[in-house]
Amino acid sequence: MNDTTRPSEDLDQELVLRVQQGDKSAFDLLVIKYQHRIVHLVNRYVKDPYEAQDVAQDTFIKAYRALGDFRGDSAFYTWLYRIAINTAKNYLLSRSRRHYDHEIDVQDAEQVEAAPQLRNIETPEDVLMNEQVVQVIRSAIEKLPEEMRVAITLREFEGMSYEEIAEAMDCPIGTVRSRIFRAREAIDEKLNPLLG
Amino acid sequence: MQEKLNEKLSMLVDDQLQSQQAFELLKTLQHNEQLQSKFKHYHLISQALKADSCLTANSDFAERLHQKLRDEPVYLLPRKAKRNVDWQKTLGLAAAASVAMVAVLVFSNSEKHTQPFARDNAIVAVQTPVADNAKFKEYLQAHDNTWYADNHVGAQQYARLAGFQHK
Numbered sequence: 001m002n003d004t005t006r007p008s009e010d011l012d013q014e015l016v017l018r019v020q021q022g023d024k025s026a027f028d029l030l031v032i033k034y035q036h037r038i039v040h041l042v043n044r045y046v047k048d049p050y051e052a053q054d055v056a057q058d059t060f061i062k063a064y065r066a067l068g069d070f071r072g073d074s075a076f077y078t079w080l081y082r083i084a085i086n087t088a089k090n091y092l093l094s095r096s097r098r099h100y101d102h103e104i105d106v107q108d109a110e111q112v113e114a115a116p117q118l119r120n121i122e123t124p125e126d127v128l129m130n131e132q133v134v135q136v137i138r139s140a141i142e143k144l145p146e147e148m149r150v151a152i153t154l155r156e157f158e159g160m161s162y163e164e165i166a167e168a169m170d171c172p173i174g175t176v177r178s179r180i181f182r183a184r185e186a187i188d189e190k191l192n193p194l195l196g
Numbered sequence: 197m198q199e200k201l202n203e204k205l206s207m208l209v210d211d212q213l214q215s216q217q218a219f220e221l222l223k224t225l226q227h228n229e230q231l232q233s234k235f236k237h238y239h240l241i242s243q244a245l246k247a248d249s250c251l252t253a254n255s256d257f258a259e260r261l262h263q264k265l266r267d268e269p270v271y272l273l274p275r276k277a278k279r280n281v282d283w284q285k286t287l288g289l290a291a292a293a294s295v296a297m298v299a300v301l302v303f304s305n306s307e308k309h310t311q312p313f314a315r316d317n318a319i320v321a322v323q324t325p326v327a328d329n330a331k332f333k334e335y336l337q338a339h340d341n342t343w344y345a346d347n348h349v350g351a352q353q354y355a356r357l358a359g360f361q362h363k
Binding site: 010015022033036038052060064133141152155156157161185187188191 | 202203206207208210211212213214215216218219222223225226234235236237238239240241242243244245246247248249250251252253254257258260261262264265268270
């Protein structure tokens, strides 16, 4: 599904330019915006919630250092995701080296990633908590009124923009915005007791 | 008010917020813990619907990173891309400059060797009128440091001559 409509992409460009011109605080805003996505992405590779935080930190540090050479040929988030994936793969490689105590070629990074005994370092409590969170969220979505459930499903599963959802559901874009927001609020209400 | 902010936050998660609004919201988010927690939960919901696992950044993630980046250098201007050097043009210019320099050196050296004192002599010749008067000439020969010979000013200025004539 088409997910190319990103009105806040202009903001990314503006913030990148500010950083390149010496405004360090602009980078803080990019971190706030992308921190959760990067941690989630890195964790899909690293499979360790604690290490994922550190690898995500390294990702942002690398991105900051390389930002002077960022020309904007691709979107900032695409560029950042690439750095995150490379950083996660390098982390896996160095971890496997420590584990086996011998050299592994860079080309073996994909195989290392696939080794389950290496990648899953979550504690049983982490796994249980994670499963509970996912269960609560999915159960909450089932109980949503239909128009909310359809709106959030089209957004999250199909990756449709608000405009596309409005067209599909034959309603104004403001209604789509409101339905998605209210769906999230309803799910968050169920989630709060679990997360505290 | 809070509900409006939360709705904008929901749009920010979906990248559907306009640039200026997103900028202002991120600035607010920076110092509002309640909003940060809501932002985190919205991301968690989004992740859980798409994948079997979910994980968001710790609450001190941005602050820890800010501390780590504190000692990093600040950018002043975007770095310029490296220019492609036109070697043919550069080499041509260098060769032309070398030829010109050699020509100047050769010319100045040959001038020095052929007439070492010509310029000095010309100045002296203009500034020093050669007197026709024989007496005056004698006087000059007796008192001047310059060597006169056949009405020409001597080439060796450093040669000191002294002459005494008695009638």
